[in-house]
Amino acid sequence: MAGGGAEMFARYAYAPNRLGYCGPPDAAALRDGSDDQVRAVARRFTGAWPYLRVMATMTGIADPLDRRLVESYWLGGGIGADLDPAEFTAELLALLGPAAGGYWTHLGPELADEAAANHCFHVFGVYPWSRLVRQANGHPVQVLDNCRITWGTVLGRTDTEIALRCRVLGWDGQRLVLSAETVRSVPVGMDGYPTVPVSVGEQVAVHWGRLCGRLDDAQVRALAASTERQLEVTNQRLATRR
Structure with a gap:
């Protein structure tokens, strides 16, 4: 995937930001802004920005x-x-300090065994939704599935939609699990955001129903491994904390 870090941040952050789930109400800056404007918006993301700051410090x-x-x-x-x-x-x-409550209520030292420096940990560990998966309506699982980064292979496309072979998240009554491969449709573009040029057979990433970009084999392996690892440790927590 071409482009710098600010561009990649904007592509993956745009969909949840546009929906009002994450970050300041500046979706247009993520879509149309300069590098400096994207950077200014990124610093106001309550979730992703602390991770990136700590990762920068530790590396x-x-x-x-x-x-x-x-x-x-x-x-x-x-x-x-x-x-x-x-x-x-x-x-x-330590970075969050007093802000560790509220949005970060579920982050504490007890999550250290589950923690990882990536978005998948934030989705399954810090967000409250994994603690609600036993609800019969299935909504928490749908939120988790939309919020994680999904990888898939392009099977076909029209001017408006892409057919994608991918795996979806489910709850089998005991564990969060990824399904066998299935086919879903995602829109080619969203609100005028520049579309990602993709061809049949290419691998892509999707976040909150939006196509974020192409993935190479190494990126797919990394995303699959981090997702499977997070599901395993999160399921261990769910088995012991009801």
Whole structure:
């Protein structure tokens, strides 16, 4: 995937921001803004920005929006995968300080065994939704599935939609699990955001129903591994804390 860290941050952050789930009400800046404007918006993300700051500190990389950090945060693997989970959790808590309540209510030292320096941990560990999956209506699982980064293979496309072969998240009554591969449709574009040029057979990432960009084989492996690892440790928590 081409582009710098700020561009990649904007592509993955745009859909939840537009929906009002994450970050300040500046979706247009993520879509149309300059590098400097995207950076200004990124600093106001309550979720992603603290991760990137801690990752920058622990790796010695000066710019939290360095492409290596942004990719590692959204997809797992990469430079953030080598960070010690307990140390990362402690650094994150120290950075947040009093703000560790509220939005970060579920982040505490007890999550250190589950922690990872990536978005998947934030979705399944810090967000409240994994604690609500036993609700019969299935809504928490749908939120988790939309919020995680999904990988898939393009099967076909029209002017407006892409047919994608991917796996979806489910709850089998005991565990969060990924389904066998199925086919879903995602829109080619959203609100005038520049579309990602993709062809049949290419692998892509999707976040909150939006196509974020192409993935190479190494990125797919990293995303799949970080997702499967997070589901395993989150399921261990769910089995012991009802």
